[in-house]
Amino acid sequence: MDTAERTELLTRFTEEVIERSEIEALFEAEGTPRAYIGYAPTGEMHIGHFTTMRKLADFIDAGVELTVLVADLHAHLDDAKSPYELLDARSAYYETAIEAMIEAAGADAEAVSFVRGTEFQLEEPYTMELYRTLADTTLSRAQRAGSEVVRQSENPTLGGLVYTLMQALDVAALGADIAYGGIDQRGIYMFARERLPDLGHEKPICVFAPLLSGLSGGKMSASQADSKINLTDDEAAVESKIEGAYCPAGETTDNGVLEYLRFLVFPVLEGRDRAFVVERPEEYGGDLTYDGYETLESDFVSGELHPADLKPAAAAAISEVIAPVRERLLEAPELLASAYPETHD
RNA sequence: CCGCCCUUAGCUCAGACUGGUAGAGCAGUCGACUGUAGAUCGACUUGUCCCCCGUUCAAAUCGGGGAGGGCGGACCA
Numbered sequence A: 001m002d003t004a005e006r007t008e009l010l011t012r013f014t015e016e017v018i019e020r021s022e023i024e025a026l027f028e029a030e031g032t033p034r035a036y037i038g039y040a041p042t043g044e045m046h047i048g049h050f051t052t053m054r055k056l057a058d059f060i061d062a063g064v065e066l067t068v069l070v071a072d073l074h075a076h077l078d079d080a081k082s083p084y085e086l087l088d089a090r091s092a093y094y095e096t097a098i099e100a101m102i103e104a105a106g107a108d109a110e111a112v113s114f115v116r117g118t119e120f121q122l123e124e125p126y127t128m129e130l131y132r133t134l135a136d137t138t139l140s141r142a143q144r145a146g147s148e149v150v151r152q153s154e155n156p157t158l159g160g161l162v163y164t165l166m167q168a169l170d171v172a173a174l175g176a177d178i179a180y181g182g183i184d185q186r187g188i189y190m191f192a193r194e195r196l197p198d199l200g201h202e203k204p205i206c207v208f209a210p211l212l213s214g215l216s217g218g219k220m221s222a223s224q225a226d227s228k229i230n231l232t233d234d235e236a237a238v239e240s241k242i243e244g245a246y247c248p249a250g251e252t253t254d255n256g257v258l259e260y261l262r263f264l265v266f267p268v269l270e271g272r273d274r275a276f277v278v279e280r281p282e283e284y285g286g287d288l289t290y291d292g293y294e295t296l297e298s299d300f301v302s303g304e305l306h307p308a309d310l311k312p313a314a315a316a317a318i319s320e321v322i323a324p325v326r327e328r329l330l331e332a333p334e335l336l337a338s339a340y341p342e343t344h345d
Numbered sequence B: 001c002c003g004c005c006c007u008u009a010g011c012u013c014a015g016a017c018u019g020g021u022a023g024a025g026c027a028g029u030c031g032a033c034u035g036u037a038g039a040u041c042g043a044c045u046u047g048u049c050c051c052c053c054g055u056u057c058a059a060a061u062c063g064g065g066g067a068g069g070g071c072g073g074a075c076c077a
Helices: A003-011 A020-028 A047-061 A072-077 A084-104 A124-135 A139-146 A159-173 A183-199 A235-243 A256-271 A293-302 A307-331 A333-339
Strands: A016-018 A034-039 A065-070 A112-116 A178-182 A205-209 A276-278 A288-290
Touching: A003 A020, A003 A047, A016 A020, A016 A183, A020 A205, A034 A047, A034 A159, A047 A065, A047 A084, A047 A178, A047 A205, A047 A256, A047 A307, A065 A084, A072 A084, A072 A159, A084 A112, A084 A307, A084 A333, A124 A159, A124 A183, A139 A159, A139 A183, A159 A183, A178 A183, A183 A205, A235 A307, A256 A276, A256 A293, A256 A307, A276 A307, A288 A293, A307 A333
Parallel strands: A034 A065, A034 A178, A065 A112, A178 A205
Antiparallel strands: A016 A205, A276 A288
């Protein structure tokens, strides 16, 4: 694979890349590039996580060495989203779920290294860099950097501010050339690009994933159960959520159903050399088969493909894609039970 | 250490002074209309009134104690 192909693979299905030319230079240089993505083990993982996980397959295929950071300390620093006592249980759950998703996406989880934040964030060199950064970062700068990520409140704690600085330092501590994350992380990684050089580190290249729409229009929201598909949802649950999804005929904006197909289902099917089939009554024209997302979208926009026909097909495909993850999690019910004792007792 | 304020539906809050066992908006659920959903109409649901003790025929409401949260003062080590 040449540099152009590797770059294309790395940048496809992304919202923004900073800077593409730096990626090309990285591939041209000697050695194996390293990338990382971090997840703070807070709430239960869902299909939105899965799409970023799916993309890890592209990183691996492009010959990039990958680290997944389970940012346990961050999960607590951000307004104690995860209670201190549950950090370990939630990290264990995240590790298993992430591994299952990577494999369900058709990549080899063995190729990914897992690290927990507390494994290195308490070491002296890291701590020293944190104090140095604290010393010359203003409140407003830290607030601005983290405003899209950290829970905002009238009476914020210091944890949310330190959170931001630490995430910037993580990039360097993990030796990552590339930071991958959702576009909501942009503020923090721009801060990292601005500040890491002051500490003698390289500016990280940033690859941002799009944030998918929720199923009820607007963003996916933890507080709206029906706005997202959970990894443990069975086929019936997926069907009913997709059936209830916001999906105006011909419209692609805020259309979660289309986005799930584009960013998750089609890439996975493509890896399996399979097509996406929409079963449709003869009355409306009979079945349709799609090899790629583009033709499906143009049919949807033109009105050839109606939402009522698309939805059942999408639900079945999504359910099939998440099935291995669901099974893996159901095999070890104690993981969820101890990570979320209040909802899984 | 001291003082003040707050705690009522999933959320934001009213009701407390003048005790009669609870309300609004939003959210949610369900219908109607759409070959899906949304929007729009229409209907409906929701509560350990933070906890304990006391006064009273009767306490979200009054008194005492406690818990949690917030704000301020003092201290300037």
